[in-house]
Each structure stands twice: as structure tokens, then as C-alpha cells.
Amino acid sequence: MRLAMSIFAISLSGWCAAAPTSLINATLYDGTGAPAIENAVVIIDQGKLQCVGTDCRVPEKSEVIDLKGQYITPGLVDAHVHYAANGSFGTRALTSPDPEKYDLDKIQRDLKSNYWRWDRAYLCSGVTAVLDAGGFPWTLDLQSSSITSPDRPHYVSAGPLITHTRSEMSTSVLEKQKALGTSEFLPMHSDKAAVDAVKQLAESGAFAVKVWYIKPEEKFRADLQKRMKLIGDEATAHGLPLIVHATHLEGAKAAMKAGAKVLVHSINHEEVDEEFLRLAKDNEVIYEPTMAGGELWAAGDARLFFGEKPEFDDPNASIDERTRNLMESEFQELHPIARKEQSFEWITGGLIHMGEHASIMERNLRKVHEYGIPVATSTDAGNPFAFHGPTIYTEMERMERAGITPADIIVMSTQNGARAMGQLDRFGTLEKGKNADLVILKEDPGKSTKAFRSITHVMRLGKLHDVAELGGGDRASGS
Ligand SMILES: [Zn+2]
Structure with a gap:
């Protein structure tokens, strides 16, 4: 009937x-x-x-x-999120006006036992698959149950990030992570460390190998680029794609020469050139613009400094009550410290800086797209003010503002995301x-x-x- x-x-x-x-x-x-x-x-x-x-x-x-x-x-695909982060400063403690105040152990235990909040926020926003581009090892355990669960988005995780940047981080934050006996970072200070890191990720079931490659000092660059190639080769030997955070042109090219399959951020300091475009095309690289996050972060910093409340752009009420309360109490607590530690010039400088980045990112997105390189929509959610779930709307709107047609954005937010996750045969x-x-x-x-x-x-x-x-x-x- x-x-x-x-x-x-x-x-x-x-x-x-x-x-x-x-x-x-x-x-x-x-x-x-x-x-x-x-x-x-x-x-x-x-x-x-x-x-x-x-x-x-x-x-x-x-x-x-x-x-x-x-x-x-x-279903939408967000090809760059972090389940081990909740949108507050607490999970990027080193960027907080008061980095010492956080109990990282408590935060991670809470996130681990309450990851369902992010699952629900994604489904509620229409996102049925997410790529976790790095975090604490517990995120790897969330993968398998997601594949067949109608109440969770399909979830893959890269696990801990391989990075050379430890020396640039606040020592106290690193000490705290060391005390936990677990870290979201793996080192690449020697060739052996780099190769061992990939082996460890392969053994622990990471779906990809992620390198967090922040622009290194000139004198370290040649060594680190060689090491990235070692990482790429070892990843290939284990059948894992290499995904790289590199927002500067030279680093992104080095990443692609090392075999990177996904670039999880825009190039935001300078325009991409012919060599970049050719490398991306020849290596079938997927480019993730991840444009909204920086602007949301700078705007959030400004709201905090000026004593306003945090803003939630959340049409479906995807963001859970605890996350909202946490943000509001963090704002109250940090506002006086921000007034003391930061300045009007620093805040406005941050906003101007983000505006400059935005226009370079928009130009680069158009160039990459026109060259025929697949683009996947991504939010970097979990970072301060990029909330799990609805941030994908802001990101898609930024892409449209850059001149990409809505029809193309549908493909970028579905098919291309599934491709970045290596799951196009299943969904997208x-x-x-x-x-x-x-x-x-x-x-x-x-x-x-x-x-x-x-x-x-x-x-x-x-x-x-x-x-x-x-x-x-x-x-x-x-x-
Ligand atoms: Zn990220």
C-alpha cells in the first residue's frame, strides 16, 4: 500500500x-x-x-x-575538525590570555566522555561525516563505531600531529601534556623520530598522517623539508595519506613534494603561483580553504577584550548548553585579564591582519578552483569560536563571498569532503x-x-x- x-x-x-x-x-x-x-x-x-x-x-x-x-x-562533510577541542580557549590553552589556568587532564577526560555532544551538533547542522585533522590519541577510538551508527556522523581521525614546533609552545602547556602521559603531538626532531611517529600512527589506527608544519626558521628549513619527505614515504608504505597544515607557500610546496594529499588550510600570506598549482594538480591534492576560523577567532578576541558576551551563530541550536555556559563563564573570568595583558592596538591589529588574510585566501581559493584542483569545505572546528556544527554555514558563506558559485560549493561540501576522507565509495x-x-x-x-x-x-x-x-x-x- x-x-x-x-x-x-x-x-x-x-x-x-x-x-x-x-x-x-x-x-x-x-x-x-x-x-x-x-x-x-x-x-x-x-x-x-x-x-x-x-x-x-x-x-x-x-x-x-x-x-x-x-x-x-x-549530507554535508566537514573535512577539518578537532574533537579534542571544544571551541573555548581551554583546548588551545597556549593562546589564552591566561594559559596557566587550565587543567588539561580534566578537559581531555571531559571531552573524551562527552564527544557525543559534537556528534549531535554535527547531525543537527546537517553534517553526516567529519575528518578530525588531529588531536589526542583517544580520538582514534571513536572511529570504528561511527561507520555503522545512524546516530553519529561518519568519523575518521588522524590522531596526534607530527610537528617540529614544540619549542615554540608554552613550556608549561607541554609540561602539563607530558604529565598526562599522553600528548596531541609527535616529534620530528630527527629522521628516526619522524619515521617512528608514522609507525606509531599506523599501529594505532590513524586514518592519515598529519604534519603540523608552521613556517620554520630559515636555518632549519632544508632539514625539515627532507624529513617531511621521509614522513610522506613512510606514510605511503603504510597506505596512509599525508595531510599537512602549511599556510605559507614554500611549506605547502614542500608538503606536496613530500606526497601530501590534503592541505588543510589556505595559503594565507601570499598568492599561490604556477608551481603550486601544478604540484597540486599533478599530485591530485585536495585543497581545504578553512577561511572562517581565523576571522571568528579574531572577532571573539575582540568581544572578550571589550567585555561583550560570546556570540553563537547557531540557527538549529546545535551547540549544547554546557559549551555555551563554559564560553560565557570563560569570558567573565578572562575579560579583566585580557584588559590587562592585551591592548586596543593588539586587538584591532588582529582584526586588520585577519582581513588581509581573508582577501588573500579568497583570491587563492578562486585560483585553485579555476585551475581544477578539488576543494573541500572545512572549518577547523574546536578552535576558539569555531563551534562544532554550525560553523560549516559560516565557512560555506565565506566561500560564496570569495566568488565560488553555490552549485560548486555543494560539491565541495559533499563529494570533495568524502574524497578527502577516502570514503567516496561510501558517501558524498x-x-x-x-x-x-x-x-x-x-x-x-x-x-x-x-x-x-x-x-x-x-x-x-x-x-x-x-x-x-x-x-x-x-x-x-x-x-
Ligand atoms: Zn586544525
Whole structure:
């Protein structure tokens, strides 16, 4: 029997159909960049897409959901997040106005036992897959259960970051991490240390090898670049992709020469040149602009300094109550210290600096895109003021502001993210056999990326979640 029903007429919370589900009459963007399909039919069975298009026969015994006037895209992919960080200064303690005040052990224990808050925030924002680009080793344990869970986004983690920058960090923060017996960093101070770090990541189940490559002093550069190549070769030997944080041109080129497959940030100090573009193209590199984070951070610093409250741009109430409270109390506590330690010039200088970076990042994004290099949407969420979940809307809007069309941004936020995660055979586009991971929107995302703020439902592995029920602070279950 064919059962026509309005999506709003049934309670969809925790709803998971045993019978096939048929979504009919929506306008569908399949994530490949193909034109929108009007009056599309999507047949879902056992968590997978059985048919997508206009030639699908609705099965006799299926639940039919009429989505006339609404839109469907694949579930969004955020290709750069950090589950071991909560959007406050506490998880980037060295950047806080008061770096000594944090109990890192307590913060990490809390994050580890409450990671479901980020899971829920992502689903609530329409994000059905995330790439954790580095953090404490416990994040590696979150991966396997996510693959088959309709209540979690698909999650992969790079685990601890390999980096040369330890000497630049606050000693006290490093001492605290050492005392924990666990660290989010692995060293590359010698060739052996670098190779051992990759072996350790491979053994512990990291999905990728991440190098945190901050512009080194000239005298160290040649050695470090050679070592990055060793890391790349060892990663390849273990079948792991190399992903690199390098925001300066020379470092990013060195990363690509070492075999990097994903650059997790824009080049933000200078314009990319022909050599950069060719290296990226030849090595099939995925470029992640990660544009919004820096601006959000500088604006947050300014709010703190001027004694305002933290700002949450969160249309679906994805951000949980505890995170909001933590930010508010941190603001109260740190405001007097910020007034003492920082200056008006420092704050405004930060904002001007970010504005300059933004215009370089926008130019570079256009150049990279026009050259045909795949771009994946990414937020760096977990860093101060980049909250898990809704920051993806801000990021997509920054990409649109840079001149990328909404249609291209859909591909960057779905297919290309899945590619960065090495999961394009599982999700990222709406094609037969792939996961039934998708979002339903009231407005047309082909016209403006702002439409993603109108997501009403998210489907993960065939289970339809109503974002109004997922959101709303800590009311929903999950603990
Ligand atoms: Zn990051």
C-alpha cells in the first residue's frame, strides 16, 4: 500500500524504517555537480540508496514522504575538525590570555566522555561525516563505531600531529601534556623520530598522517623539508595519506613534494603561483580553504577584550548548553585579564591582519578552483569560536563571498569532503549503493549557500532525524 504522508505529520525522532522509504517530489542535488533533478525520487532500503533520479519505481510497501517544494543534497562533510577541542580557549590553552589556568587532564577526560555532544551538533547542522585533522590519541577510538551508527556522523581521525614546533609552545602547556602521559603531538626532531611517529600512527589506527608544519626558521628549513619527505614515504608504505597544515607557500610546496594529499588550510600570506598549482594538480591534492576560523577567532578576541558576551551563530541550536555556559563563564573570568595583558592596538591589529588574510585566501581559493584542483569545505572546528556544527554555514558563506558559485560549493561540501576522507565509495554523492546520508532543506542551496541554514531533517544511514528535535541544548538524549 502506498502511504502518502507529510514529513511533518509523523514523529520522526528516532524513526528508522524497517520497510523501504521513498522520498518523492523534492528538487535534488546529487553532489556530483550535475544539474538539479526536479521531482526526484529517492528510494532507501537498509540504510542504502536503492535508486536516485526520476526513473525510480516507488516500491509497493514503502513509506512515502512527499517533499514537494523542498530540496535534497547529500549530507554535508566537514573535512577539518578537532574533537579534542571544544571551541573555548581551554583546548588551545597556549593562546589564552591566561594559559596557566587550565587543567588539561580534566578537559581531555571531559571531552573524551562527552564527544557525543559534537556528534549531535554535527547531525543537527546537517553534517553526516567529519575528518578530525588531529588531536589526542583517544580520538582514534571513536572511529570504528561511527561507520555503522545512524546516530553519529561518519568519523575518521588522524590522531596526534607530527610537528617540529614544540619549542615554540608554552613550556608549561607541554609540561602539563607530558604529565598526562599522553600528548596531541609527535616529534620530528630527527629522521628516526619522524619515521617512528608514522609507525606509531599506523599501529594505532590513524586514518592519515598529519604534519603540523608552521613556517620554520630559515636555518632549519632544508632539514625539515627532507624529513617531511621521509614522513610522506613512510606514510605511503603504510597506505596512509599525508595531510599537512602549511599556510605559507614554500611549506605547502614542500608538503606536496613530500606526497601530501590534503592541505588543510589556505595559503594565507601570499598568492599561490604556477608551481603550486601544478604540484597540486599533478599530485591530485585536495585543497581545504578553512577561511572562517581565523576571522571568528579574531572577532571573539575582540568581544572578550571589550567585555561583550560570546556570540553563537547557531540557527538549529546545535551547540549544547554546557559549551555555551563554559564560553560565557570563560569570558567573565578572562575579560579583566585580557584588559590587562592585551591592548586596543593588539586587538584591532588582529582584526586588520585577519582581513588581509581573508582577501588573500579568497583570491587563492578562486585560483585553485579555476585551475581544477578539488576543494573541500572545512572549518577547523574546536578552535576558539569555531563551534562544532554550525560553523560549516559560516565557512560555506565565506566561500560564496570569495566568488565560488553555490552549485560548486555543494560539491565541495559533499563529494570533495568524502574524497578527502577516502570514503567516496561510501558517501558524498547520492548514487545507488551509497549510504543514505542526506539533508532536506526548505530553501534552494543552488541559489545561495545560506539555504543550508534551512535544513529541517538529516538522514544518516537511512535514519531520519528532525533537527528541531536534535537541537535545543542538552534536552535530547545521547549521554
Ligand atoms: Zn586544525
